[in-house]
Amino acid sequence: MPVTDEAIDKIKGMIISGELAPGDRLPKEADLAGRLGLSRSSLREAVKALCLIRVLDVRQGDGTYVTSLEPKLLLDAMTFVVDFHRDDTVLDFLAVRRILEPAATAMAALRMTEADIAELATLLDDLDESPTVEALVANDLEFHRRIALGSGNPVLCSLIDSLSGPTTRARIWRAVTQEGAVAKTREQHRAIYEAIAAKEPELARSWATVHVAGVEQWLRIALGGANGEADPAAVG
Numbered sequence: 448m449p450v451t452d453e454a455i456d457k458i459k460g461m462i463i464s465g466e467l468a469p470g471d472r473l474p475k476e477a478d479l480a481g482r483l484g485l486s487r488s489s490l491r492e493a494v495k496a497l498c499l500i501r502v503l504d505v506r507q508g509d510g511t512y513v514t515s516l517e518p519k520l521l522l523d524a525m526t527f528v529v530d531f532h533r534d535d536t537v538l539d540f541l542a543v544r545r546i547l548e549p550a551a552t553a554m555a556a557l558r559m560t561e562a563d564i565a566e567l568a569t570l571l572d573d574l575d576e577s578p579t580v581e582a583l584v585a586n587d588l589e590f591h592r593r594i595a596l597g598s599g600n601p602v603l604c605s606l607i608d609s610l611s612g613p614t615t616r617a618r619i620w621r622a623v624t625q626e627g628a629v630a631k632t633r634e635q636h637r638a639i640y641e642a643i644a645a646k647e648p649e650l651a652r653s654w655a656t657v658h659v660a661g662v663e664q665w666l667r668i669a670l671g672g673a674n675g676e677a678d679p680a681a682v683g
Contacts, residue, residue, distance in 0.1 A: 450486070454493030457483045462502070462513060473503070473511040518602040537617050538670070541663040544610050545656065548591065551607060552639060552655035553648040555597035563597050564644050571640055574633065580622045583629055587618060590636055594643070594655075617666050625665060635661070 461467045473479055473494075480490045494511055497503040501520045505511045514520055559567070570593065574586045588611055595604040621628050635658040642651035 450489040451492040451496065454483070454485050454489045455496055457485070458493055458497060458503075462516075467513050469513055469516045471513045473513070475510075519605045537614060538663065538667060540610050540614055541617070541659065541666065544607070544614065545659045545663060547603065547607050547610070548595070548659050549652040549655040551595050551598040551600070551603050552643070553652035554599060554603075555594045556643045556646055556648040556651040558599040559594075559597035559643060563593070564640075567593055567597075567640050567643065571633075571636055578629065580619055583622055583632065584615060584618050587632060587636075588615070594639070597643075614662070617662065620669070621662060621665055624669070628665075631661070632658075 458467075458473075467473065474482065476487055476490060479485075480487045483490070485493075494503055494505065498505055498511075501514055502516070503511055504514050567590070570586065570590055574582065578586070591611070592608060595607040598604060622632075635654060639651060639654045639658065642648075642654055
């Protein structure tokens with residue numbers, strides 16, 4: 448195992464064991480390096496790496512601290528990686544959305560408060576009859592974000608949120624090029640909302656599956672996925 452990886456592993460072990468808790472300050476570099484049997488340079492590299500993935504936070508002139516370790520914070524690193532996706536992987540991201548979003552929607556049907564549901568209805572009503580593509584996509588993203596929040600699971604919510612970026616351009620492309628896409632999106636959003644409002648988790652799950660799978664199927668056809676002649680540049 449490379450020395451830096453060993454150093455990362457040892458610091459991680461201290462956090463997992465509870466020896467270092469969220470918000471704790473790490474011992475001084477020299478003391479920690481001696482305690483873990485590491486060189487100061489390898490410890491320094493390990494700290495840098497753990498800062499990048501938001502496990503540690505270096506405060507200039509104060510020291511190095513364990514972060515809150517909240518799911519959203521830790522999953523920011525995944526969002527950073529996702530931002531570098533290739534256009535030919537958009538279908539893969541949509542496939543993951545098709546697995547996660549129906550589950551979140553079913554959970555939201557059981558957990559969203561009446562106030563949350565009322566805000567969801569307002570969001571649907573705020574969209575004009577003939578919205579611009581930008582307004583439609585913004586409304587779509589917010590609609591799904593609120594449902595993910597309504598699931599009550601911050602990890603699931605963060606995962607879904609991180610998948611929004613790679614699929615946004617596909618949503619825009621569909622709205623621009625597919626006849627009836629706007630009306631279909633509105634209709635399916637309304638059906639998802641009504642299932643959530645009725646506290647029908649399986650119905651909500653079904654409509655969410657239909658909604659995401661519809662975008663995935665359209666994109667697969669548009670990219671020529673059936674015959675392997677996809678043109679990734681078209682999504683860009």
